[in-house]
Amino acid sequence: MAVTAALVKELREKTGAGMMDCKKALNETDGDMEAAVDWLRTKGLAAAAKKSGRVAAEGLVGVVVDGTKGAVAEVNAETDFVARNDGFQAFAETVTALVLSNGANVEALKDIAYPGTGRTVGEQLTHNIATIGENMSIRRAVALSVGDGVVVPYVHNAVRPGLGKIGVLVALESTGDKAKLADLGKQIAMHIAAAAPQSLSTDDLDQTLVERERSVLVEQARASGKPDNIIEKMVEGRVRKFYQEVVLLEQAFVIDGETPVKKVVEAAAKDVGAPVTLKAFARLQLGEGIEKEQTDFAAEVAALTG
Known part of the structure; x- marks a missing residue:
């Protein structure tokens, strides 16, 4: 038919x-x-x-590293209760491991075989939704690698090794001492978890965001009534401050609160025994950017009782 x-x-x-x-x-x-x-x-x-229409903003962020490769993935559910379920945690771990070996394209990932089930990852996700009774999603993933160096993981608020609410990867390239390089990477990863940088360098920062910030700063400076040449200097100074707030290499290192991260990386060459390059980082925070539905339980009860 x-x-x-x-x-x-x-x-x-x-x-x-x-x-x-x-x-x-x-x-x-x-x-x-x-x-x-x-x-x-x-x-x-x-x-x-x-x-599928229900908001899934809870869940877990998984992080895994194997040699010079690392992956981080966010897997969502509707409630924190489900995120504490062993089956859900095992699924998040497996998905993160599959990102490590297959790449960070989530849609392509769904077509990959899910180990030990005869299903694809997408079919296993659907099976979990039907079994557990909550909407779930594999929201996003990042994979990083270096040629010579280390990829260092960090999980904040870990519920078990490699799973938590914030997952960070730091990719450092260097021919120097790998143990000392890993120690540096751990410190930088903890900084990233706390400071939430938006880009690695000023060149990587979304220029639309920069121009929007600059426009606001110009209007604020003009309100002071100062001449244009003074306004220009004021704005440039404030843009530099903006970079120090959102760009990783420009941020003050949380360990001492004053040294820019780029200076910390440069200075590490002496201890590590070779130049160090902070190649990339990834930071995924659970539910970031998802608009959660706000409910007023008292109002709902009142409405039901008329």
Whole structure:
């Protein structure tokens, strides 16, 4: 039987599953509507679809390092209760390990085989949603590597090794002493967790963000009534201060509160025995940027009781 757009639409309305999943279900069942519904239920897709609109801002950030490679991934659920579940934690660990070996493209990751299940990562995610009863997602991931040096992990608020609320990776390149390099990387990683830099260098910083900040600073300076040449100097000074707040290499190192991170890295060459380059970093904070639904339980109760 030919699978038409009308059939796909009808199945979608019946189950709440995604359009492509509905099309696949109908193809697999030769257009039999009821069989397609059962096919979706078997795969857990119908149940998962009903939960897909719910906000998943809790969960865990996983971090893993193997030699000169590291990965960090954010896996979300709706509640912290689920994030404490052993099964969810094992899933977050496995996903992070798969990022390490396969790269940080989340959509491509979903097509990779999930170990020991006969499912893909995407199918395992759907299975978990149907089994646990909460919306979940693999939100984002980053992979870093160096040719010669170290990639150092750090997890803040760890619930178990490699899993927590903030995950950081620091990639340092150097031919010097790797143990001392790792110690430096750990300090920088802790700094990153606390200071939340937005870029590695001023060149990497989003220029739209810089121009927006500059525009605000110009207007503030003009309000002072000073001449244009003074305003220009005021703005440049404030832009430098802005860089010191958001750019990792310009930030004051949290260990002493005054030395710029770039100077700390330069000075480390003497201790490590070779020049050191801070090549890259990654910092993922759980739920960052997700707008959580705010509920007023007392108001809900009042509304229900009339």
